[in-house]
Amino acid sequence: MTAKKKTAKTASKAPTALKKYRSMRDFTVTAEPSGGARDAVKPSDQLRYVIQKHAATRLHYDFRLEWNGTFRSWAVTRGPSLDPADKRLAVEVEDHPLDYGDFEGTIPKGQYGGGTVMLWDRGTWTPQGDPDAMLKKGDLKFSLDGEKLHGDWVLVRMKTDKYGKGKRNNWLLIKHHDKYAKDGKGDAILKKDSSVASGRAMAAIESGSGAKPKPFMRAKTFKADAVWQSKGSRSDPVGDKRGVRQNTSKSGTEAKAKKAARLPHFVAPQLCRLVDTPPSGAGWVHEVKFDGYRMQLRIEGGKARLFTRKGLDWTHKFGAIAKAAEKLPDAIIDGEVCALDHNGAPDFASLQAALSDDKTGPLVFFAFDLLFADGEDLRALPLLERKARLETLLKKRAANLRYVEHFTSGGDAVLLSACRMNLEGIVSKRADARYASGRGDSWTKAKCRAGHEVVIGGWATTAGKFRSLLVGVHRGDHFVNVGRVGTGYSAPKVKQLLPRLKEVAADRSPFTGKGAPRHEAGVHWLKPELVAEIEFAGWTGDGMVRQAAFKGLRADKPAREVKAEMPKKTKKLAQPKTVKSGKTRKAAKQSSGAAVVMNIPISHPDKALWPDAGDGEPVTKLELARYYESVGDWMLPHIQGRPCSIVRAPDGITGDQRFFQRHAGPGQSSLFTQVIVSGDREPYLQIDRVEALVAVAQAGGLELHPWNCAPGKPDVPGRFVFDLDPSPGLDFDAVVAAAKELKGRLDDLGLAAFVKTTGGKGLHVVTPFAAGTSIGWPQAKAIAREICARMAADSPDKYLVNMSKAKRRGKIFLDYLRNDRMATAVAPLSPRAREGAPVSMPLEWRQVKKGLDPKKFTLRTAPALIARSKAWQDYDKAKRPLLPILKKLAAK
Numbered sequence: 001m002t003a004k005k006k007t008a009k010t011a012s013k014a015p016t017a018l019k020k021y022r023s024m025r026d027f028t029v030t031a032e033p034s035g036g037a038r039d040a041v042k043p044s045d046q047l048r049y050v051i052q053k054h055a056a057t058r059l060h061y062d063f064r065l066e067w068n069g070t071f072r073s074w075a076v077t078r079g080p081s082l083d084p085a086d087k088r089l090a091v092e093v094e095d096h097p098l099d100y101g102d103f104e105g106t107i108p109k110g111q112y113g114g115g116t117v118m119l120w121d122r123g124t125w126t127p128q129g130d131p132d133a134m135l136k137k138g139d140l141k142f143s144l145d146g147e148k149l150h151g152d153w154v155l156v157r158m159k160t161d162k163y164g165k166g167k168r169n170n171w172l173l174i175k176h177h178d179k180y181a182k183d184g185k186g187d188a189i190l191k192k193d194s195s196v197a198s199g200r201a202m203a204a205i206e207s208g209s210g211a212k213p214k215p216f217m218r219a220k221t222f223k224a225d226a227v228w229q230s231k232g233s234r235s236d237p238v239g240d241k242r243g244v245r246q247n248t249s250k251s252g253t254e255a256k257a258k259k260a261a262r263l264p265h266f267v268a269p270q271l272c273r274l275v276d277t278p279p280s281g282a283g284w285v286h287e288v289k290f291d292g293y294r295m296q297l298r299i300e301g302g303k304a305r306l307f308t309r310k311g312l313d314w315t316h317k318f319g320a321i322a323k324a325a326e327k328l329p330d331a332i333i334d335g336e337v338c339a340l341d342h343n344g345a346p347d348f349a350s351l352q353a354a355l356s357d358d359k360t361g362p363l364v365f366f367a368f369d370l371l372f373a374d375g376e377d378l379r380a381l382p383l384l385e386r387k388a389r390l391e392t393l394l395k396k397r398a399a400n401l402r403y404v405e406h407f408t409s410g411g412d413a414v415l416l417s418a419c420r421m422n423l424e425g426i427v428s429k430r431a432d433a434r435y436a437s438g439r440g441d442s443w444t445k446a447k448c449r450a451g452h453e454v455v456i457g458g459w460a461t462t463a464g465k466f467r468s469l470l471v472g473v474h475r476g477d478h479f480v481n482v483g484r485v486g487t488g489y490s491a492p493k494v495k496q497l498l499p500r501l502k503e504v505a506a507d508r509s510p511f512t513g514k515g516a517p518r519h520e521a522g523v524h525w526l527k528p529e530l531v532a533e534i535e536f537a538g539w540t541g542d543g544m545v546r547q548a549a550f551k552g553l554r555a556d557k558p559a560r561e562v563k564a565e566m567p568k569k570t571k572k573l574a575q576p577k578t579v580k581s582g583k584t585r586k587a588a589k590q591s592s593g594a595a596v597v598m599n600i601p602i603s604h605p606d607k608a609l610w611p612d613a614g615d616g617e618p619v620t621k622l623e624l625a626r627y628y629e630s631v632g633d634w635m636l637p638h639i640q641g642r643p644c645s646i647v648r649a650p651d652g653i654t655g656d657q658r659f660f661q662r663h664a665g666p667g668q669s670s671l672f673t674q675v676i677v678s679g680d681r682e683p684y685l686q687i688d689r690v691e692a693l694v695a696v697a698q699a700g701g702l703e704l705h706p707w708n709c710a711p712g713k714p715d716v717p718g719r720f721v722f723d724l725d726p727s728p729g730l731d732f733d734a735v736v737a738a739a740k741e742l743k744g745r746l747d748d749l750g751l752a753a754f755v756k757t758t759g760g761k762g763l764h765v766v767t768p769f770a771a772g773t774s775i776g777w778p779q780a781k782a783i784a785r786e787i788c789a790r791m792a793a794d795s796p797d798k799y800l801v802n803m804s805k806a807k808r809r810g811k812i813f814l815d816y817l818r819n820d821r822m823a824t825a826v827a828p829l830s831p832r833a834r835e836g837a838p839v840s841m842p843l844e845w846r847q848v849k850k851g852l853d854p855k856k857f858t859l860r861t862a863p864a865l866i867a868r869s870k871a872w873q874d875y876d877k878a879k880r881p882l883l884p885i886l887k888k889l890a891a892k
Helices: 004-015 017-025 098-102 131-137 186-191 202-209 318-327 348-356 383-394 413-419 491-503 623-637 690-699 732-747 777-794 862-867 882-892
Strands: 048-055 059-067 070-076 086-097 105-107 114-125 139-146 148-157 170-175 269-274 284-288 293-298 303-309 333-336 365-374 401-403 423-431 438-447 451-462 465-475 479-487 523-525 531-535 550-553 592-598 598-604 609-610 642-646 658-662 674-675 685-688 701-706 713-717 719-726 754-757 763-770 812-815
Touching: 017 086, 048 070, 048 202, 059 098, 059 114, 059 754, 086 148, 086 401, 098 862, 105 550, 114 202, 131 139, 170 202, 170 598, 170 719, 269 348, 293 318, 293 365, 293 882, 303 318, 333 383, 348 491, 365 383, 383 479, 413 423, 465 531, 479 642, 491 550, 523 609, 531 713, 550 862, 598 623, 598 690, 623 690, 623 701, 623 862, 642 685, 658 763, 690 701, 719 732, 719 777, 732 777, 732 882, 777 812, 777 882
Parallel strands: 269 438, 365 401
Antiparallel strands: 048 059, 048 114, 059 070, 070 086, 086 170, 105 114, 114 139, 139 148, 148 170, 284 423, 293 303, 293 333, 333 365, 423 438, 451 465, 451 523, 451 531, 465 479, 531 550, 592 598, 642 658, 642 701, 674 685, 719 763, 719 812, 754 763
8 A cells, every 4th residue: 555545544543643633732822833723734645844943941853754644743953963872852743634734833832842843954854664554663764855854764663762761752763874964064954044935034934924834735835945846646756757856056946958059960978977876865766777879860851860979970881770760859969779679578699690791670769758849948857857848759650769767665675676687787866957068976777787998908818719808997007907808709899809910019018007918829919999898797906997898889989988986885884894793604714714514715704795695794694504504405406407597796885896697608617507598698697506506605695696597408487486575565464365365376277386475575476386398488377467467457456567667556467478488576584684684484374474575584593493394395296287277278
């Protein structure tokens, strides 16, 4: 149930909740609102908050959060602080009516709370979970989007007060670490000491002079500096993809498009800053990162032209796209040209092949921003307004001109979904930001697997055959060596590459500075002119690329501009300095040397991979290896014989590197099985023994995502995985109910159902079957979709099969998309690269009931729990033929 629906449903409780408030006041004397029927404020799509500076017997700040039809209220004795180190006492007081959010004035002496009240701040708040559950627990996490306060906060109830030994209900108000935090300067915000509703100081309010406060609680606009033109909910504060949140200038006027006398020839593009993890706060939207060529499409007078990010005219290379765009009105559109593989995903190698063979007709232009249109310069408008106009512009256009959708849920979840679909990563953008040429912080990119541009300085052969590329980047005045690229070369790629290499042959090494490679037999030097795109496992300590694979040449960026790009940290968590011993960690060596698990050396065993697993102690690399050893025999039947992708984070979840590895690479442990899958020349990784799981830990592998094929048969489906993915804020009990309903439907079809947590916010229902040769992946996926579609059709208010975030509010997405040939799902008992070290825990159906808490299943609790559990006991015996199920569905 969404916050909106729940608030509406419980609004009737407000009179009861306000009984204490009314008993403490004489409304014939005080001007405070009573919350009666005439002046009652209705609950809204967005949850509102206000902070009132209150000069009563003792000066304090009243902090009020809208919930269940009233304001839950706390008196913060010293006011809010932006310093996370400050823990401000917040005494919970009686609930206040919603119309109190517009009250500013003086409460007469002798009345309860007598003194002057200022509307110091107001805006909207977003709970980070179920507010009722968090309030009951005494740990309310939320974010604020106000005129003075922003970002993430928490209210923590003190154990020694009302719910412990004390008489009062005391809490602590604490700012979380984010970009709005101010270490050591938390009180600076209190110097902004004027009313957000009237602009008055306390003295003017007390005297009754100056402007009257502007209403807030009944206004359509919840912020004085923003205009909302969407159906955004409290869980989607930037509105859906059709809505607009418009920025304003400091003077309070709306940002507006400017009349443009003529289209500019070219606009320097806005660029992304590389980050380690995507931003997840309110106000960000997320798009797929396309693996292609960045292009600017310019249409004027029925003529379309395409320019690279450096302004080169490449219209002749993409004739089909230009021809399709000629029917558009005059405009400048930002986007990416891509080639699509057989799964519809962007594929850089296919783009290179299309350009090389001059077969660019099937290429697609993905449009994600609109700079000029209708005779106006739109760059000053907020991103979402530009995108709304772009979507309208591209409606019912040619198939090779596509509008790029965006998502408003947490960036980490969107990135993980992109990685599961084997995409390159995501781009995150400030929803209210203007278009600004160059690199800034309002556009960021996070990748599933590290990628980089390098300049080729040489190539090497063995016995006359091509072996590798010697590559470098520019650092200051030097062209420095960053290593060799030894994989990723199919025969067609080498055939296309060699002529280009020979064209730029040189007599001597182009590398300068420390670490320049020496000349040796079989090395051919080149002029540093060719730019290559590589995929790699990150940087070594001395600045060399690790496990680099060649993707293709790039012609859209000058070699002289290629420099090493390091990701900017979006979250900084202090690493614990010590690791205390525990029952499962006594054997861990606290040194920089190596420990041994199942005869496999574990280097840097005390490296903290998770800062905290819920008990204040970090999870180390050695502990991860021992975890895989302890649960390996249970896990193995569910991953054995299936290609398996690994989420690797060599420096832990707070480190600079996190990437998805599907294929075997150079230096790969021999404990992994390498399997060739039809249609792909590169071998996939497979985990067929417990020792390989330990090797995963040694490589910093935190998550396992196997295919859902039959063991040893990647082209044959072997199980359904239904992902029950709730919208933000939906109570987990709703997910439990959905899992039970889905189980009943599977039982009726004659299919067995097994259940596990995802290690996140949902549940997986897993169904093994014997597909045989009569059922292929397309039919299996169609069956999975039909089961979900019928469930959604019967309860459209609860479920949907459309993954559109705009339609999901208050519902559960029945995700059937994991039931495809190369799709993956997290393995049972696999850890997750998330705070708290959660795992995907197999459950018995008797455990799936109200109150189920998926967070209690962690890397530290799971081994003992699974050892005494009967979960999934009959999994191998539960396989049923799928063909009769298909016939049964058709008959219904």
